[in-house]
Amino acid sequence: MFKNNSFIKRFTDMMSEGFIFIDTTGKIQIYNNKAKEIFGINDHEGIDHRTGTIQKGDIVIIGDNCLGKDDGNLTPKALKQLGIHDHHIEIGDAIAAVGVIDIPDVEPMYRYSKSGALVLEKRFLENDINVVIDTIKKTIKIEVNHQEFLLSYNNAIGHMVVLDGETREVKFYQTKGYTARGEGIQDLLSGKHYRAKGKYADIFDVIGKNIFEIHSHSATIEEFYEVAQGKDLSYKEKFTEINGRSTICTLEPINHKSKRVGAVLKVEDISEIKKVIRERDEALFHLERIEERLKEREDISILFPEVIGEGEEISHVRHLAYKASRSNSTVLILGESGTGKSMLAKGIHHASKYRDKPFIYVNSSSIPENLLESELFGYEGGAFTGARREGKIGMFEMADGGTIFLDEIGELSISLQAKLLQVLQSKSFYRVGGNKRISVDVRIIAATNKNLEEEMVKGSFREDLYYRINVFPIWIPPLRNRKQDIYSLVENILPKICSRIGCHQKHMSGESIQKLLDYSWPGNIRELENILERAVNLTETNTILSKHLVLGTIKQHQVDRDTDIKSLKEIIWEAEKKGIEEALKLSNGNKNTAMEALGIGKTSFYEKLKKYSIN
Numbered sequence: 001m002f003k004n005n006s007f008i009k010r011f012t013d014m015m016s017e018g019f020i021f022i023d024t025t026g027k028i029q030i031y032n033n034k035a036k037e038i039f040g041i042n043d044h045e046g047i048d049h050r051t052g053t054i055q056k057g058d059i060v061i062i063g064d065n066c067l068g069k070d071d072g073n074l075t076p077k078a079l080k081q082l083g084i085h086d087h088h089i090e091i092g093d094a095i096a097a098v099g100v101i102d103i104p105d106v107e108p109m110y111r112y113s114k115s116g117a118l119v120l121e122k123r124f125l126e127n128d129i130n131v132v133i134d135t136i137k138k139t140i141k142i143e144v145n146h147q148e149f150l151l152s153y154n155n156a157i158g159h160m161v162v163l164d165g166e167t168r169e170v171k172f173y174q175t176k177g178y179t180a181r182g183e184g185i186q187d188l189l190s191g192k193h194y195r196a197k198g199k200y201a202d203i204f205d206v207i208g209k210n211i212f213e214i215h216s217h218s219a220t221i222e223e224f225y226e227v228a229q230g231k232d233l234s235y236k237e238k239f240t241e242i243n244g245r246s247t248i249c250t251l252e253p254i255n256h257k258s259k260r261v262g263a264v265l266k267v268e269d270i271s272e273i274k275k276v277i278r279e280r281d282e283a284l285f286h287l288e289r290i291e292e293r294l295k296e297r298e299d300i301s302i303l304f305p306e307v308i309g310e311g312e313e314i315s316h317v318r319h320l321a322y323k324a325s326r327s328n329s330t331v332l333i334l335g336e337s338g339t340g341k342s343m344l345a346k347g348i349h350h351a352s353k354y355r356d357k358p359f360i361y362v363n364s365s366s367i368p369e370n371l372l373e374s375e376l377f378g379y380e381g382g383a384f385t386g387a388r389r390e391g392k393i394g395m396f397e398m399a400d401g402g403t404i405f406l407d408e409i410g411e412l413s414i415s416l417q418a419k420l421l422q423v424l425q426s427k428s429f430y431r432v433g434g435n436k437r438i439s440v441d442v443r444i445i446a447a448t449n450k451n452l453e454e455e456m457v458k459g460s461f462r463e464d465l466y467y468r469i470n471v472f473p474i475w476i477p478p479l480r481n482r483k484q485d486i487y488s489l490v491e492n493i494l495p496k497i498c499s500r501i502g503c504h505q506k507h508m509s510g511e512s513i514q515k516l517l518d519y520s521w522p523g524n525i526r527e528l529e530n531i532l533e534r535a536v537n538l539t540e541t542n543t544i545l546s547k548h549l550v551l552g553t554i555k556q557h558q559v560d561r562d563t564d565i566k567s568l569k570e571i572i573w574e575a576e577k578k579g580i581e582e583a584l585k586l587s588n589g590n591k592n593t594a595m596e597a598l599g600i601g602k603t604s605f606y607e608k609l610k611k612y613s614i615n
């Protein structure tokens with residue numbers, strides 16, 4: 001058709017777009033290099049293999065993300081050749097499979113899915129097989145004995161690697177452009193020849209072939225053919241799909257002396273662009289995540305300025321507190337006495353959206369047991385002796401809309417635990433002496449320095465309540481486990497103490513800092529505050545020396561205030577009893593002498609002997 005064919009070939013091969021010209025019969029007259037590259041014709045990448053057909057006994061590995069739509073139209077029925085007779089597998093399913101052709105004794109291995117994504121990792125007849133269908137990257141990877149064969153796709157693709165049944169060598173592997181070459185899985189399974197690759201490949205000359213031998217019957221190729229035959233249609237830069245590849249096409253009829261002689265199709269491959277866009281989207285997504293994290297960090301430092309410390313442990317606590325402040329789940333703060341549980345509870349409330357609503361602090365151990373119920377839930381007028389006539393609202397009602405902080409929750413009596421559980425479950429309660437159910441919307445933060453699991457085993461803490469409150473636990477590690485924070489704590493606490501006391505700002509000598517670092521901090525940060533305050537008072541100059549630090553006033557390893565710090569009543573009881581016993585001892589059991597020495601009257605003395613069971 002063209003007088004100077006080689007000149008036209010050279011000219012069109014220089015073009016950066018694919019260029020195809022067909023005559024009125026659909027015969028290809030021009031098919032430039034770029035078009036061959038786009039559609040994978042004359043593909044010379046990868047390992048070499050000869051031409052051939054799939055034979056009985058060959059090992060076939062398949063990765064297909066959409067059966068029936070993969071441009072090779074592989075059907076579930078065709079899988080029977082691999083020994084797969086599974087009626088659950090349907091058109092549209094993704095499948096990853098390995099099997100032997102026409103040898104029913106060998107069990108195939110396969111997985112299929114409705115969603116597309118799949119991984120099949122198996123050892124099959126002494127071959128390591130790994131098939132991965134990645135729906136995010138849009139790739140299908142087949143790995144055979146660690147040799148990788150990768151195909152990318154836009155919508156649907158059928159990937160295949162074939163090992164020779166005898167030599168176990170790779171005798172065929174799928175590459176892009178299989179539709180143009182007629183090498184779809186279904187074609188090859190039905191005995192069609194595949195072409196050689198690499199050094200064995202012959203040049204696949206498409207010139208003179210019918211366009212439908214090279215391209216399947218897609219809408220674009222049908223139109224291309226119709227226009228070549230005479231249809232009046234043309235378009236510029238239309239997004240279309242040819243052989244499963246996303247392209248931008250321009251279609252033009254070609255007339256000679258007012259007579260249709262064919263049509264040209266100019267093709268640009270946009271799968272690369274799509275890949276770049278996808279990569280850009282992924283990068284943007286990561287960037288957003290990083291920005292979110294940075295923002296979160298910024299928020300954490302703004303929202304929890306009072307929580308001092310740079311170590312990993314306290315940073316983790318701050319991070320959890322931040323997360324807790326974003327939700328309204330019940331929070332359980334655990335940690336030894338003085339580690340900052342109350343401070344953190346307040347911090348969570350102030351960082352949350354309830355910050356303008358009340359924060360009600362309840363110390364379960366400081367309110368006498370018989371009063372705690374009415375303090376928590378309130379009472380109706382005249383509910384008990386000594387009750388106010390008008391009644392009283394309880395702490396749960398006061399906290400409505402905000403946060404109630406139940407400190408020392410491990411101290412609650414079993415009966416109050418049951419009541420609290422009901423409140424947690426129904427978000428409502430009755431006042432003491434009342435019969436009206438009161439509903440509240442309260443966020444609960446609980447704290448304890450006890451090991452609630454141990455308490456549960458002992459039977460002093462209800463299991464059901466434990467699981468109710470242990471929704472969002474935050475454990476604050478003791479100071480001895482995060483001594484690196486001592487520097488920043490001192491730096492922060494010392495100036496505050498000096499301003500409060502009204503003295504010059506003081507600083508620590510190196511030796512005194514070392515002394516703090518060497519100490520085990522049974523009383524945690526509260527103890528640190530006390531020791532620093534005492535040191536500030538003892539220091540006359542502006543430097544706190546190690547001698548000013550009076551450590552160890554709290555018993556080493558004190559973790560439970562309850563066992564180590566006694567109530568004033570107990571202290572008085574013990575001291576009085578001891579004093580009377582001492583006096584009796586010193587006066588050799590003579591009660592009158594002891595009574596006189598103690599300076600108390602007879603009635604009082606005998607009452608005390610009875611009270612303390614002293615004979």
Ligand SMILES: Nc1ncnc2c1ncn2[C@@H]1O[C@H](COP(=O)(O)OP(=O)(O)OP(=O)(O)O)[C@@H](O)[C@H]1O
Nearest residue numbers: 306307308336337338339340341342343449525526
């Ligand atoms: N990370 C911290 N940064 C600065 N100060 C802290 C920190 N943690 C605790 N504190 C201070 O230590 C003292 C004790 O804290 P807090 O009362 O919150 O401890 P707690 O664990 O609730 O103690 P308890 O169990 O005895 O009630 C408070 O003065 C608090 O401000």
